[in-house]
Amino acid sequence: MPRHACLIALLLLAACARADTEWARPDTATMQRDSDQRQCQQIADYQAFDESFGGTAKYPPFRDTQFLTGGGDDGGGGLTVSYSQRGPRSYEIAEYCMPQRGYSLRKLAP
Secondary structure (H helix, E strand, O other): HHHHHHHHHHHHHHHHHOOOEEEEEOOOOHHHHHHHHHHHHHHHHHHHHOOOOOOOOOOOOOOOOOEEEEEOOOOOOEEEEOHHHHHHHHHHHHHHHHHHOEEEEEOOOO
């Protein structure tokens, strides 16, 4: 299976697995939680975009999701940045942001 197809399958699986959870923080209104989620996503999108022009992860979590090793455009042995991997990195940063604001994932009642 091609690398991109595997990534898409994993993201869809993660989305399905997380459908029964939500971010929660004691004494926090739904409007505030939604606002925090939007802010985290905006921060994550910007940071993932910013990182895509460098060679290493600049922001926590310090994982190199979006960087693929390869021959490089110049035929050398350096890192080749995959701009199509910004989405997974953005997701990673957003998932890191919410716990930093005091939220935790909780299972929804059936």
